[in-house]
Amino acid sequence: MSNTPLSEELKLRSGSVLKNRICKSAMNEAMATGDGRVVRQFEVLYRTWAEGGSGLLVTGNVMVDKRHANEPLAVAVEDERDMHLLELWARGAKSKGGQIWAQLNHPGKQSPKFLNGHPVAPSAVPLASDMFFPPRELTEEEILDIIERFANTASILEKAGFDGVQLHGAHGYLISQFLSPNHNKREDKWGGSLENRMRFVTEVYKAIRAKLGQNFAVGIKLNSSDFQKGGFTQEESIEVCKCLDELGIDMIEISGGSWENPVNRKGNLKESTKKREAYFLEFAEQLKENVSAPIMVTGGFRSQAAMEEAVNSGAVDVVGIARPLAVDPDLANKVLNGQGFVSTVQPITTGIKKIDQMAIMEISWYTDNIRRMGDGKSPKTKVRGIWSVIAVLFNFWKRGQTVKRVRA
Structure with missing residues (x-):
C-alpha cells in the first residue's frame, strides 16, 4: 500500500474505526422486490464492493415505511422478516474489514405518483412537477410515528450486523422538507424558526x-x-450541523439540491470546483471551522490526486465516491496502491432533451451496472449510444411494472 492520506484510519465517536478514508457513498440499487423485500443479490453486490477496498460502504435508500418509497424496488425494513438476508448483506459488506451503514429515508412528498397516491409532508405544499401528487400535511401523531420508525429500522439493522446508519437529510426528502422554509409552513413546534424546523x-x-x-x-x-x-x-x-455535532453525530456528509433543483446535474460549475473536482468543498471548509465531527464530501471526485488533496487540505476527513464505483468496483484498491487512478466516468447525454433533463440515463445506466454486479457480472464500462438508451428505458419501464403488479 502506498503512502497516501487516504489509507489512514479514522476513529469515530462511536468507538469504531474506519480502515481508510474512502467511502462508497449511497446509490440506489433498485434490486429489492416490488414490495421492498431484500434479495440475495445485495450480499453479492456488497461483497464485490468490499473486495474493492473501501473503508465504508453506505447503502442506497432504505425506507422506514414501505408505503412511502422514493423510487421503484427500494428496500423497506419495518420488521425482521428479511433478517437472514439482511445478515448476509452485512456479512458480505464487512468481509474485508470495512463497515456498512444503511442510508435511512422517508421521501415525504417526493414519492412518485405510480408508487404513492397519498404522499405526506410537513405542509401541504406541492412539488413543482406533475410526477408527484400534492401532499397531505402530517399530523403530530404521524410525525412521532415516523420518528419511531427511523429508530425501529435502525434497531433491526443493528441486530443484522450493520455498523451504523446514515440519515438522508438532503435532496428534498422528508428531513430536508422539514428543514426548508419553502416546504415547511407549519405554525406548531415542528415549523417556523430554524430551531423548530430542525426538531424533526x-x-x-x-x-x-x-x-x-x-x-x-x-x-x-x-x-x-x-x-x-x-x-x-x-x-x-x-x-443544524453544529446542533447535531453537539448531540454526538458520527459523520456529516455534505450534499446539495433537490428534485426541483438538481444542482449536481446542471453542469455550470465554477472554475474552482472544476479544478478541485468535487462539489461542496468550499462549504466543507466553512463547516470544518464550526464542527468537530468528521466531514465527508461526495460528488465529482474522479482522480486520486484530487481525493488526496481534499484530505490533505483539511477540507474533508472522508472522500465519498459513487458512480465511479459502479463502473470500477476495485477503485479503492487502485487508489490505495498508488496507481495514480483517474476514473473514466463522464456525464451521459443522449441528445434527447426530455431524457437528459430528467437525467434518466445518468441515473439508470449506473443503476443497471449495479444490478449486473448483484448478479455476479462485471459492470459495463462504456455507454453504447442509442442501444444503451433503449436498454435503460426498457429496464426503467420493467421496474415500474414490477411495482404496479405488487400494488395492484
Whole structure:
C-alpha cells in the first residue's frame, strides 16, 4: 500500500474505526422486490464492493415505511422478516474489514405518483412537477410515528450486523422538507424558526441513540443548501450541523439540491470546483471551522490526486465516491496502491432533451451496472449510444411494472 492520506484510519465517536478514508457513498440499487423485500443479490453486490477496498460502504435508500418509497424496488425494513438476508448483506459488506451503514429515508412528498397516491409532508405544499401528487400535511401523531420508525429500522439493522446508519437529510426528502422554509409552513413546534424546523431531524437522531446507544454509528447526509430562493440556506445548514455535532453525530456528509433543483446535474460549475473536482468543498471548509465531527464530501471526485488533496487540505476527513464505483468496483484498491487512478466516468447525454433533463440515463445506466454486479457480472464500462438508451428505458419501464403488479 502506498503512502497516501487516504489509507489512514479514522476513529469515530462511536468507538469504531474506519480502515481508510474512502467511502462508497449511497446509490440506489433498485434490486429489492416490488414490495421492498431484500434479495440475495445485495450480499453479492456488497461483497464485490468490499473486495474493492473501501473503508465504508453506505447503502442506497432504505425506507422506514414501505408505503412511502422514493423510487421503484427500494428496500423497506419495518420488521425482521428479511433478517437472514439482511445478515448476509452485512456479512458480505464487512468481509474485508470495512463497515456498512444503511442510508435511512422517508421521501415525504417526493414519492412518485405510480408508487404513492397519498404522499405526506410537513405542509401541504406541492412539488413543482406533475410526477408527484400534492401532499397531505402530517399530523403530530404521524410525525412521532415516523420518528419511531427511523429508530425501529435502525434497531433491526443493528441486530443484522450493520455498523451504523446514515440519515438522508438532503435532496428534498422528508428531513430536508422539514428543514426548508419553502416546504415547511407549519405554525406548531415542528415549523417556523430554524430551531423548530430542525426538531424533526434532532428527534430522529435522539430516538436512534436512545434505542441503540453510543456504540452504533449514526451519520447524516445534509444539504449545504437547497439552492432555492427563500429556502434552506448555508448559514442554516451550519447551525443544524453544529446542533447535531453537539448531540454526538458520527459523520456529516455534505450534499446539495433537490428534485426541483438538481444542482449536481446542471453542469455550470465554477472554475474552482472544476479544478478541485468535487462539489461542496468550499462549504466543507466553512463547516470544518464550526464542527468537530468528521466531514465527508461526495460528488465529482474522479482522480486520486484530487481525493488526496481534499484530505490533505483539511477540507474533508472522508472522500465519498459513487458512480465511479459502479463502473470500477476495485477503485479503492487502485487508489490505495498508488496507481495514480483517474476514473473514466463522464456525464451521459443522449441528445434527447426530455431524457437528459430528467437525467434518466445518468441515473439508470449506473443503476443497471449495479444490478449486473448483484448478479455476479462485471459492470459495463462504456455507454453504447442509442442501444444503451433503449436498454435503460426498457429496464426503467420493467421496474415500474414490477411495482404496479405488487400494488395492484
